[in-house]
Amino acid sequence: MLGHISKSIDKIVEKTPKQALYGFAALGSFYVLRSGFRVLSSFYRHVIRRPLDFPSRYGKGSWALVTGGANGIGKAWSQELAKLGFNILIIDFDWEAANQAKETIELNYKVVVEMLILDLSDQDNIANVGKFIEENNLDISILVNNAGAHKMAPVKDMPNEDIMKLINTNVIAMTLLTRLLLPKLLERKQRSAIINMSSVSAHIGFPYSTVYAATKSYIRIFSASLREEIKEKIDVLVVSPEGVSTNMTKKPVGGDIVRPEDCVIGALKELGRRIETFGAPRHTWNGWKNSFFSDATRSERTERYLRKYFINK
Incomplete structure (x- = not known):
């Protein structure tokens, strides 16, 4: 034959x-x-190259605002930015987790941490963020839009309130908070940064997470478009990781599931240099591999991935 x-x-x-x-x-x-x-190039960027000098770039002693900053990837952002010397404003609805993160960060990194406990899915709370920043005279130099909601279900089975929760948290809150802070970020003498957390699901069809994936696609396009408007003064980075071990995914580290710290450390190497990253080196490698496959093959791989990590468990 x-x-x-x-x-x-x-x-x-x-x-x-x-x-x-x-x-x-x-x-x-x-x-x-x-x-x-x-x-x-990927090996160099993720293994050899070091991050930029962010305190010099954005202002030593300035503040990083991290939404959903008390758990998971948000907590990793809070810790890694504090490690670099930035004061941290954690916005989260979980007071206990936020207070624990505050105590740990202040003890380990000798920076100031403030907490603002509210639910960003309620649009009325966005104005409260602005009031808190003004009242405490915080020089915000980095905005990390990390807070997100996730719901796995066929669209036909999703209650309207669940759909609106996803849209309000992942799309509306991110957009309105960015709009709220943009004037102040643009007025600063030094550069500023906006980091938006998307997902690999924004790149491919993601069955059973259809609404979630759509909101993450919005974040990608919003970030890419916004960058062209403000790149002279503000660095914009969108992070699109695969599986990360968090309270939301409820998956242990292993295989394609990485630690939140790996995602954030990988992303920091791209901040100020590129518009998008998959974060952890493992996820960047997977993204490179997937670029070789057709749309049909990627869809089959997505289905296997979902069944392996979510549906059957």
């Missing part, structure tokens, strides 16, 4: 003009070199 196929290929090659064969060879060589460059 293999011999027959080989002979058929030989006949096709013999009948193909040499110019066409040279063209195919050149195209193949270019594709291989391009792929190799992407692998080496």
